Amino acid sequence: MKPSFEKNKKPGKTGIITAVLCGAAFTLAACGKDDYRLVNSTDTAMGTIISQRIYVVSGNGLKEETDGKTDQEFAPDRDILNMIDTMETDELSWRIEGSEVYRINSQAGAPEGAALSSELSELLDICLDVSEASDGAFDITIGDVARLWNIDAWSSGGETGEYILPPPEAISEALDNTGYEKIDMENGRIFLPENMSIDLGAVGKGAALDRIEDYLENEPSVSGAVISVGGSVLTYGTKPDGASWNIGIVDPFDTSRNLGVVSLEGGWCISTSGDYERFVEVDGVRYHHIMDPESGYPADSGLHGVTVITESGALSDALSTACFVLGKERGLELAEKYGAEVLMVGDDGEITMTDGMTEIFNLSNQ
Ligand code: ADP
Ligand code: MG
Numbered sequence: 230m231k232p233s234f235e236k237n238k239k240p241g242k243t244g245i246i247t248a249v250l251c252g253a254a255f256t257l258a259a260c261g262k263d264d265y266r267l268v269n270s271t272d273t274a275m276g277t278i279i280s281q282r283i284y285v286v287s288g289n290g291l292k293e294e295t296d297g298k299t300d301q302e303f304a305p306d307r308d309i310l311n312m313i314d315t316m317e318t319d320e321l322s323w324r325i326e327g328s329e330v331y332r333i334n335s336q337a338g339a340p341e342g343a344a345l346s347s348e349l350s351e352l353l354d355i356c357l358d359v360s361e362a363s364d365g366a367f368d369i370t371i372g373d374v375a376r377l378w379n380i381d382a383w384s385s386g387g388e389t390g391e392y393i394l395p396p397p398e399a400i401s402e403a404l405d406n407t408g409y410e411k412i413d414m415e416n417g418r419i420f421l422p423e424n425m426s427i428d429l430g431a432v433g434k435g436a437a438l439d440r441i442e443d444y445l446e447n448e449p450s451v452s453g454a455v456i457s458v459g460g461s462v463l464t465y466g467t468k469p470d471g472a473s474w475n476i477g478i479v480d481p482f483d484t485s486r487n488l489g490v491v492s493l494e495g496g497w498c499i500s501t502s503g504d505y506e507r508f509v510e511v512d513g514v515r516y517h518h519i520m521d522p523e524s525g526y527p528a529d530s531g532l533h534g535v536t537v538i539t540e541s542g543a544l545s546d547a548l549s550t551a552c553f554v555l556g557k558e559r560g561l562e563l564a565e566k567y568g569a570e571v572l573m574v575g576d577d578g579e580i581t582m583t584d585g586m587t588e589i590f591n592l593s594n595q
Contacts, residue, residue, distance in 0.1 A: 264469075265284045266285045266286075268304065268306050274314050275458060276381075276459075277434065281310075281455075281456045281457075282454060283306055284451065284468065286450050313440075313441075316433075317433070320346070320349060321433045330427060333345070337423055337425050338423030338424065338425075343421075345417055353369075353414065353419070355543045359548060359551055361409075362551075362566055365410075366551045366563075367431065367548075368407060368409045369428055370411070370428075372426030373406040373425070376426075377403045378395060380520075383507040406426070407425070431519075432547050434460065435543045435545055438458060438461055438462075441458075442463055445465050452466050453495060455476070460501040460502065460549075461498060462498070464495050464498075464499075474492070474494070474495065476491050476492075478490065478499075480593075481534035482533070482578065489591050489592040490591050491591075498539060498542035500548070500549040501535065502534070502535050502552075502553045503534035503553070504528075504533060505517075522554075531557060532575055536571065537564060539569045544569070545569065548569055551563055557573055557575065565583070570586040571583050
């Protein structure tokens with residue numbers, strides 16, 4: 230039996246009324262607290278922190294389908310961690326030799342193109358759709374520019390050491406190797422122009438959430454979970470007491486605290502992009518890891534942080550990056566195109582939200 234939860238187009242309309250309680254999914258299990266086991270863990274994968282809170286139906290409630298494992302042997306958090314690691318090494322990393330993205334990049338310019346798995350093809354479809362809808366503000370062909378700035382070497386939370394800015398000529402040369410519209414995909418193959426490289430850093434964490442959700446949907450013993458992969462969070466199923474999942478949104482002005490909390494039922498992905506995540510400071514100017522593909526410089530659209538909620542992790546992750554680059558007005562328009570809920574924090578501290586977001590967001594006490 231699958232954990233049942235209602236997905237609604239707009240989290241704001243009904244997302245706060247998580248009234249499934251012990252719900253139809255657990256008619257076999259009693260509603261008492263003791264019938265659930267909480268699996269809680271924090272690890273590192275995909276170059277970021279993975280934190281998991283998973284409720285497992287325990288004791289008599291454990292479903293036989295869990296590969297014959299006993300209650301205590303069933304460790305969904307370990308399965309999920311392995312899955313994220315494998316996704317990074319086998320599919321998404323631009324830097325790990327042997328990953329699909331690495332192979333595709335090394336075959337750029339080849340007349341026969343490169344073979345594409347159905348999983349990556351699906352993810353690239355989402356990426357290219359958001360590229361088009363955002364007029365190229367989101368662009369996975371940013372690889373060369375990102376390598377030039379060496380953003381992957383910047384530690385999270387900011388760097389203060391020596392850093393030499395890339396010269397403008399080098400930036401404009403790197404920009405020649407970008408442009409999502411130059412990608413061709415047909416018959417299960419992808420064709421990149423010579424010297425172009427794709428970088429899925431902006432969607433990898435969200436894509437991992439989609440894979441995790443598929444896994445959870447096939448684990449009947451998991452009744453509910455909240456799982457974060459860096460700045461992207463998945464809510465799944467229900468809490469034993471039927472309460473909403475509360476997801477903290479980091480205050481971009483003080484990352485040690487939450488700006489507020491969004492309350493959601495299961496089935497949503499929340500992604501946040503901000504200029505405080507990875508950056509270097511040179512002469513008092515902050516250079517961060519979200520690039521404006523038009524200029525080849527870090528985006529400077531007047532935003533400090535953007536949070537996007539959709540049912541798809543890959544989409545919410547792509548949109549959070551795209552909205553960050555586009556800024557307030559154009560970012561809101563983009564989000565509306567996808568029916569996504571958005572919260573944006575401006576450089577001046579102003580908070581802008583879609584209507585649905587105002588219904589589920591609670592600002593922290595200052
Ligand atoms: P994080 O990885 O911290 O969650 P984002 O999801 O916003 O942040 O993605 C930023 C990453 O995406 C960068 O590290 C880089 O690899 C890549 N990137 C930077 N700018 C863009 C862009 N405009 N479009 C697509 N990918 C980008
Ligand atoms: Mg993103």
